[in-house]
């Protein structure tokens with residue numbers, strides 16, 4: 189059953205149309221990889237989904253429930269089910285690593301602090317940061333911040349996880365650590381929409397790959413189709429260029 | 434001149450004058466404290482209101498914006514007169530001290546609203562985004578994420594304003610509130626030499642405002658950013 193269904197989604201920044209009629213769906217437990225050139229609107233899709241950039245047109249459904257982004261109640265319920273890891277991590281600068289992970293579950297979801305703490309410590313250990321609990325974000329490397337952001341998103345216990353370039357800032361050995369984390373999540377059945385330039389990873393972890401360019405979905409299909417036998421010239425172009433690197 | 438001052442001093446610092454000056458200083462302190470404390474509360478509320486996004490609150494947002502823009506631009510004296518005559522017209526019989534207190538609070542709130550707003554805006558957009566995406570409401574975002582980062586930006590201009598503001602409360606003398614400046618004029622009219630009287634008033638203002646500056650510095654160091662507290 190499709191869990192996340194996006195139809196004709198449009199978004200603009202001022203007069204610039206950044207999303208121009210996006211159709212996309214993610215089935216429950218699936219991983220969909222979103223690829224495309226810089227500026228094609230990948231981050232904007234994720235931001236629009238969580239209600240940070242208001243959609244100009246189109247519809248979003250989660251488990252059959254239509255989301256009206258103009259209604260605060262709808263957005264609140266949506267954000268209870270979706271978590272996003274930002275391209276720039278967006279960790280709270282005034283909080284330690286542990287506080288970053290614990291703040292929303294305790295203060296917003298009002299779960300018991302002791303229980304949240306236990307889970308936060310476990311999640312941080314899982315992403316290899318057990319020894320950094322009391323550090324502040326500006327004392328961490330980009331890759332470490334990235335992993336805190338992943339742990340923070342997981343602590344929300346989301347049904348759907350949106351990941352934006354979670355490996356962009358990592359050194360090669362850390363890339364594999366973060367990718368392992370995501371692989372485990374995929375195996376555990378987490379529904380995910382993943383934006384990445386890591387083609388090998390996208391290919392391995394995704395059930396379906398969506399290629400977009402200039403605010404439109406150009407082509408979608410199994411990883412084998414997109415990477416080995418793309419139908420569209422633009423996809424072929426992009427894939428061959430990025431694989432050559 | 435010195436001889437005259439020395440001759441006058443014991444009389445000037447007599448019991449009744451000291452009580453009179455003390456009461457006046459108290460009025461200055463009270464006006465300043467009211468302005469600063471209620472000002473920071475109301476100012477923060479106005480700044481918060483301007484951050485809301487919901488449509489039904491739009492009229493309140495405009496009023497908040499208009500209020501901040503107007504009262505920061507009007508001379509203190511004009512606001513004072515406006516409030517004074519507004520109370521006269523509405524036949525509310527308020528002691529002059531409270532008329533002055535209302536004016537002072539109106540002005541301080543407008544200035545502090547702008548200072549707080551600038552502080553809020555100094556916090557990077559992505560901090561607001563992260564909070565919103567995790568379902569923080571506006572108040573939770575400000576409380577847990579924005580204020581702890583904005584203190585550093587808000588405190589220096591806020592305390593700078595407080596210090597300027599203390600001396601501006603002198604204008605309350607225009608409507609007959611007996612605060613420090615008014616007390617100075619009264620004593621001067623009684624025949625005490627201007628140097629002695631206003632020298633004393635100067636010291637009094639300094640004694641009121643100096644501790645406040647120190648408090649500001651202290652808070653800046655303590656609250657500014659939790660990260661800088663660590664060794």
Ligand SMILES: Nc1ncnc2c1ncn2[C@@H]1O[C@H](COP(=O)(O)OP(=O)(O)OP(=O)(O)O)[C@@H](O)[C@H]1O
Pocket residue numbers: 201204206224225226227228229230231232233275
């Ligand atoms: N806040 C903003 N204001 C104005 N334009 C923006 C803003 N954010 C993004 N854009 C523009 O929207 C377009 C899509 O941006 P987006 O960040 O979604 O691209 P992307 O596919 O994620 O790119 P990248 O791979 O570099 O992260 C770009 O042309 C970008 O310049």
Ligand SMILES: [Mg+2]
Pocket residue numbers: 230231232275352353
């Ligand atoms: Mg992006």
